[in-house]
Amino acid sequence: MRWDRSRAVRIGARAVMAAALVTAVALFVFGNPPLLRLLPSPLVPITHVDFDTFWRSARALVNGTGIYDTDAKLHNLNPPILSLLMAPLGMLDAVLAYRIFVTLTVLMVAGSVFAAARELRIGRFWTVVAVVSVLASSPLHGTLALGQIYGILLLGVTAGWIAERRGHPVLAAVLYGVTVAIKPSLAPLLLLPLVQRCWPAFRAGVAAAAVTTLAGLVAAGFSTGPQWLRMALTEPVATVLDNAALPGLAIRWGLPSLVGTLVGVALMIGTLVFFGIRTVRHGTSAAYGTDPAGVAPWAVLATGLLTAPISWHNYLILLWPGLLVVVASGRAGDARRVVVGALLALAFIPITWSDLWAPGDPLTPAGQALYSAILLACWLTLLRPATGPWWPDTAPGSGTGDPFRSAEVTARPSG
Incomplete structure (x- = not known):
């Protein structure tokens, strides 16, 4: 019976x-032109709208003017530290700056995924799959075309995760804190040391976020803080299909955005409580000791993306290293590895998916849920190495004791 269920999952x-x-x-062949064709465009304000927003704010900071009072097409919803x-x-020049930024983003994304694969020692095959898949993914193409900052965020979270795996939870918390200061929607990361009773790490993470935020306010002027808060809190929930957050999905399904928010908060609290209970059961305050797979930051990060008012599908690249943790926790032919392969393949579907769904079509609600479903599936899959088997292992007698039994990812001593 165990084998049959596992076979069904793999199929x-x-x-x-x-x-x-x-x-x-x-969709690439018959749909709109691929996003990669937009990269060479010199029309920064029209094509690379997110980068244009950030660049104009940065230029305003250099010139000593208001970073949120620019002629950008979009509102800058990021704190002053980004500027x-x-x-x-x-x-x-805007065009040169964009091309440098795109190059750096590719290096940060590919480098972060490669570093995670090396840290997990998942082998050459999966390392190549991981790097190639993220480079070929629609979320990265959208990130590059629009000029979004997810490469910076991925670098910060990956560096923190590696530091934690290597026995430095305080350093990890500092890196998470700096990343959260850049993108506050990732703030649930700072709650993880709290529920894991790793008090020095919790204090360090909050302090790092506060100091980083203060540095941005000092540079841009303290008046920019309230100005940013007003814009961030009054920005409406995006209803377009590539907002994968649950509040956006709720609106697309004709429900109040509060419904999606409450579901997301419930998932977040449940995930944090789960890792908190593991800490109590293990009787230790060492965060890594209760999370030998190193999956907790990625699972919590996924809940933050589900709960935020706006989480573009492009945010999915932030979860790539977490999915590699699931790969490392399995074995060749294991169902969980096949599930990760399916999630990576789903990330190839471009945003032209939205062109298939006309208002009033009975299948439109399902089509509009694709990116949210991918994010939800990632969250569920990311919990797999830290829980009992949701589907059985394929190898006979493999057991279900240590959820991260692979010798290639054993914990390292601190220091």
Whole structure:
């Protein structure tokens, strides 16, 4: 019976993988031009709208004017620290600055995924799959075309995760804190040391976020803090299909956004409580000791993305290293590895998916849920190494004791 259920999961995941790849190829061939064709465009304010927003704020900071009072097409919903980080690009021509930023983003994304694969020692095959899949994914293409900052965020979270795996939870918390200061929607990461009773790490993370935020306010002016808060809190929930957050999905399904928010908060609290209970059961305050797989930050991060008012599908690249943790926790032919392969394949489906769904079509609600479903599936899959088997292992006698039994990812001593 165990074998039959596992076989069903593998067959279903492979069917999803095949369907996703066929759909992605069809949309690339018959749909709108791929996003990668937009990268060479010199029309920064029109094509690379997110980067134009950040660049104008950075340029305003360099020139000593208001970073939120620019002529950008979109509102800058990021704290002042981002303008400080991008100030060097604000000194350059917009087109040159964009091309430098895109190059750095590719390096940060590919480098972070490669570093995670090496840290997990998942082997050459899965390392190549991980790097190639993220480079070929629609979320990365959208990130590059629009000029979004997810490469910076991925670098920060990956560096923190590696520090924690290597026995440095305080350093990890500091890196998470800095990342959260850049993108506050990732704030649930700072709650993880709290529920894991790792008090020094919790204090360090909160302090790092506060100091980083203060640095941005000092550079841009303290008046920019309330100004940013007003814009961030009054920005409406995006209803477009590529907002994968649950509040956006609720609106697309004709429900109040509060419904999606409450579901997301419930998932977040449940995930945090789960890892908190593990800490109590293990009787230790060492965060890594209760999370030997190193999966907790990624699972919590996924709940933050589900709960935020806006989480573009492009945010999915932030979860790539977490999915590799699931790969490392399995064995060749294990169902969980096939499930990860299906999730990576689903990420190839481009945003032209939205062109298939007309208002009033009975299938439109299901089609509009795709990106949210992918994010939900990632969250569920990310919990797999830290829980009992939701589907059985394929190898006879493999057991279900240590959820991260692979010798290639044993914990390292601190120091």
